[in-house]
Amino acid sequence: GNSVTQMEGPVTLSEEAFLTINCTYTATGYPSLFWYVQYPGEGLQLLLKATKADDKGSNKGFEATYRKETTSFHLEKGSVQVSDSAVYFCALSRGGADGLTFGKGTHLIIQP
Amino acid sequence: KAGVTQTPRYLIKTRGQQVTLSCSPISGHRSVSWYQQTPGQGLQFLFEYFSETQRNKGNFPGRFSGRQFSNSRSEMNVSTLELGDSALYLCASSLRPGQKNTEAFFGQGTRLTVV
Numbered sequence: 011g012n013s014v015t016q017m018e019g020p021v022t023l024s025e026e027a028f029l030t031i032n033c034t035y036t037a038t039g040y041p042s043l044f045w046y047v048q049y050p051g052e053g054l055q056l057l058l059k060a061t062k063a064d065d066k067g068s069n070k071g072f073e074a075t076y077r078k079e080t081t082s083f084h085l086e087k088g089s090v091q092v093s094d095s096a097v098y099f100c101a102l103s104r105g106g107a108d109g110l111t112f113g114k115g116t117h118l119i120i121q122p
Numbered sequence: 123k124a125g126v127t128q129t130p131r132y133l134i135k136t137r138g139q140q141v142t143l144s145c146s147p148i149s150g151h152r153s154v155s156w157y158q159q160t161p162g163q164g165l166q167f168l169f170e171y172f173s174e175t176q177r178n179k180g181n182f183p184g185r186f187s188g189r190q191f192s193n194s195r196s197e198m199n200v201s202t203l204e205l206g207d208s209a210l211y212l213c214a215s216s217l218r219p220g221q222k223n224t225e226a227f228f229g230q231g232t233r234l235t236v237v
Contacts, residue, residue: 053212053228059223108178109155110165112166115164
């Protein structure tokens, strides 16, 4: 079946540090890959997505590249801010009626 | 454009009771999916509805059910509540189902606590 593995954290960084959150997946075929973010007390918001190999998704300074050879979709940001503190979820979709498959989420804490 | 609206935001129920949660999708979206979020299991797919038909269901017992109305609004029902059903229930809407590139828009969720 499909699965997504990501570091769970918490990951604690200082403001302006470089961020990497690793995500690897298992799926047949060519899924689309997503990063969602969840702020405290809120639902999920789509942060970025990539739909085919070598695509790079980007938004709000965050980037992730779809690497089929390593089945990875690592999230990066060059300089984090306190406002980036949230839980980040990596997810995949193969289409059909299976919905999204999520990783367990990574709790990110940015300290001033 | 209004986002996905879930009601109520918070619920406290007693073991053995049943509960109904509601989700209004973004206007024009016809596909609604439900997810359960718990600290232990993370986000798990419950079911997806399109055109008033359930297209798929995740690995949950029959106590979990849902339906979709002609205006695309959806409800999910949990009968004979157990303590383990305490979770954040998230609804997501999308334009159409079955396409892997389609973005899902999530509501703020309903926090269910079973005591």
